[in-house]
Amino acid sequence: MPFVEIKDLAMAYYRDSQKIAVLEGVDLEVEEGQFVALMGPSGSGKTTLLNILAGLDKAESGSVIVDGQNVGAMSHKQLAAWRSRHIGFVFQFYNLLPVLTAFQNIELPLLLTHLSKQERRDHVRTVLDIVGLADRADHYPGQLSGGQQQRVGIARAIVSDPSIILGDEPTGDLDAASADEILTLLQRLNQEYHKTIIMVTHDAKAAERADVIVHLDKGVLTA
Amino acid sequence: MKIPIIYNLRSLRQRPVSTLTTALGMALVVAVFVSMMALSNGFQSALTSTGSDENVFLLRKGAGAELNSGIARDAANVVAGMPFIAKGTDGRPLVSAETFVVIPLQRVGGGGMANVVVRGVSLAAFDVRRGLEILEGRKFRPGSREIVVGRTFARRFPNSEIGGRINFGGQDWTVVGHFAAAGSSFESEIWGEAEQFMPVFRGQVFSAITFRMSDPANFAGIKETLEADPRLYVDAYQEKEFYDNQGTLLNQILNFLAVFIAGIMAIGAVFGAVNTMYAAVASRVHEIGVLLSLGFKPRNVMSSFLFEALLIALLGGAVGCLLVLPVDGLVTSTTNWNSFSELAFSFSITPRLILYGMVFAATMGLIGGYLPARRAAKARVADALRR
Numbered sequence: 001m002p003f004v005e006i007k008d009l010a011m012a013y014y015r016d017s018q019k020i021a022v023l024e025g026v027d028l029e030v031e032e033g034q035f036v037a038l039m040g041p042s043g044s045g046k047t048t049l050l051n052i053l054a055g056l057d058k059a060e061s062g063s064v065i066v067d068g069q070n071v072g073a074m075s076h077k078q079l080a081a082w083r084s085r086h087i088g089f090v091f092q093f094y095n096l097l098p099v100l101t102a103f104q105n106i107e108l109p110l111l112l113t114h115l116s117k118q119e120r121r122d123h124v125r126t127v128l129d130i131v132g133l134a135d136r137a138d139h140y141p142g143q144l145s146g147g148q149q150q151r152v153g154i155a156r157a158i159v160s161d162p163s164i165i166l167g168d169e170p171t172g173d174l175d176a177a178s179a180d181e182i183l184t185l186l187q188r189l190n191q192e193y194h195k196t197i198i199m200v201t202h203d204a205k206a207a208e209r210a211d212v213i214v215h216l217d218k219g220v221l222t223a
Numbered sequence: 224m225k226i227p228i229i230y231n232l233r234s235l236r237q238r239p240v241s242t243l244t245t246a247l248g249m250a251l252v253v254a255v256f257v258s259m260m261a262l263s264n265g266f267q268s269a270l271t272s273t274g275s276d277e278n279v280f281l282l283r284k285g286a287g288a289e290l291n292s293g294i295a296r297d298a299a300n301v302v303a304g305m306p307f308i309a310k311g312t313d314g315r316p317l318v319s320a321e322t323f324v325v326i327p328l329q330r331v332g333g334g335g336m337a338n339v340v341v342r343g344v345s346l347a348a349f350d351v352r353r354g355l356e357i358l359e360g361r362k363f364r365p366g367s368r369e370i371v372v373g374r375t376f377a378r379r380f381p382n383s384e385i386g387g388r389i390n391f392g393g394q395d396w397t398v399v400g401h402f403a404a405a406g407s408s409f410e411s412e413i414w415g416e417a418e419q420f421m422p423v424f425r426g427q428v429f430s431a432i433t434f435r436m437s438d439p440a441n442f443a444g445i446k447e448t449l450e451a452d453p454r455l456y457v458d459a460y461q462e463k464e465f466y467d468n469q470g471t472l473l474n475q476i477l478n479f480l481a482v483f484i485a486g487i488m489a490i491g492a493v494f495g496a497v498n499t500m501y502a503a504v505a506s507r508v509h510e511i512g513v514l515l516s517l518g519f520k521p522r523n524v525m526s527s528f529l530f531e532a533l534l535i536a537l538l539g540g541a542v543g544c545l546l547v548l549p550v551d552g553l554v555t556s557t558t559n560w561n562s563f564s565e566l567a568f569s570f571s572i573t574p575r576l577i578l579y580g581m582v583f584a585a586t587m588g589l590i591g592g593y594l595p596a597r598r599a600a601k602a603r604v605a606d607a608l609r610r
Contacts, residue, residue: 056516057605077520084518095513099233109517111225
């Protein structure tokens with residue numbers, strides 16, 4: 001059984017009683033430990049698909065099963081709890097809280113666990129080492145470069161050791177060199193730490209780093 | 224609190240102007256509230272400390288106040304012989320038959336005229352009343368035109384230094400001592416020998432009698448005995464209760480005003496808080512989206528923003544309390560409506576009042592923060608993240 005299994009997924013927005021289809025009949029299977037790039041032009045529904053996978057949004061119809069669990073059937077409350085345990089989300093614009101230091105930003109997901117203060121500190125130190133920012137722990141996001149902020153974002157995504165990392169154009173706001181670093185880091189997480197990664201991108205060079213490239217056009221997967 | 228407090232603290236520091244103006248609005252409300260309560264508190268404690276629950280206070284039946292009362296010398300002698308009166312160290316009964324006259328006197332520094340209580344007592348009065356002490360000088364000598372004055376009186380009326388002469392009742396009276404009476408209304412009075420005041424003011428009649436009970440627990444029985452005695456024709460009160468009741472009306476008015484005025488101001492301050500918190504939520508919708516996406520629950524977000532409103536309010540409350548601290552101990556005066564005489568008392572800010580002020584502030588913060596916090600909690604993650 002695949003790690004992620006999406007079946008006949010449909011999603012639409014309604015504007016002035018007009019239905020705007022975003023996703024139509026999407027089927028997707030991702031194996032555990034795979035690195036999948038999801039490509040497509042803007043407006044093709046990539047982010048919506050990712051949000052549904054992460055439980056941030058609910059699909060209109062179809063089913064989403066991640067690691068044997070039916071995400072679509074969960075309540076908002078269950079989704080919040082499930083998200084904090086199983087999903088690491090990396091955003092295009094990092095989405096760090098500007099008033100918290102890198103360390104405190106990374107620690108946030110751990111505040112939802114029962115880890116002690118010392119355990120939380122150890123976890124944060126570990127992921128800071130992995131992303132190579134051990135010496136930037138006490139910097140605020142405003143004091144870091146874009147690439148460094150994104151590495152903090154990745155550290156926050158992996159600190160609670162989720163089974164799957166979802167990236168929404170994680171290199172979309174970065175220069176080529178920083179983007180390269182981030183992609184290398186994601187690859188390392190995939191190969192060394194066996195994280196399943198699904199990454200939305202419209203950059204063909206970024207997509208090349210993945211094992212599998214899937215194309216999404218006008219809400220339909222074209223593979 | 225799942226969302227760390229440091230997040231709220233730093234967010235508040237991000238917008239210092241709106242945080243401080245909102246807090247200042249609440250500070251003013253708390254300052255007004257606490258100062259009015261302090262006024263009421265000081266007034267109450269001046270009256271409360273006046274009476275002791277070991278003492279019985281006698282007035283002519285139906286008189287209700289010392290000013291209207293009259294007790295004949297014969298009756299006073301009967302009371303002095305009663306068996307339930309405690310004895311002093313010298314073996315004499317602790318009973319003080321007193322005259323009570325109110326006279327107008329000029330205040331210090333052209334503060335206008337004020338009515339002052341002139342109380343004629345015997346030396347036993349200093350023992351019957353607990354907490355009475357001569358601060359300066361000495362007690363008056365029986366048989367002489369000497370008086371002692373309370374310390375509050377001494378601050379507010381001219382010629383009240385030791386050796387000064389005060390003229391009333393057509394005579395000059397020499398001040399020989401200042402006394403303290405545990406902050407009670409006695410400190411606003413002039414005391415002299417009843418036997419000296421009687422011929423000057425109103426003949427051979429006392430106004431009231433106060434005595435110490437040998438067994439305070441037996442007050443009910445003593446009251447019954449005295450009120451039933453046909454030779455006396457008196458009402459008996461527990462002294463403390465009598466003075467407490469004197470203040471009740473004014474106190475109720477002061478307390479009502481404190482709550483009423485502060486309440487109206489609080490409505491304004493709450494709107495200020497609502498505004499500030501709505502602005503805070505609006506500018507942080509995206510951050511709320513991030514928190515929700517990380518798995519924080521709507522109620523975590525709600526309590527975080529409520530807590531932030533509470534922080535602003537507590538800051539305001541603390542500033543408000545600091546603003547009013549200087550008035551603590553400030554002396555003011557009012558007319559004691561039961562004796563039509565001046566009663567000086569001080570603003571009294573107690574830890575309990577500070578607590579009330581902080582609770583008041585916290586309440587404003589929670590009310591003002593509720594709707595904005597609820598809006599924050601209701602944000603849809605995917606929408607919030609898009610902003």
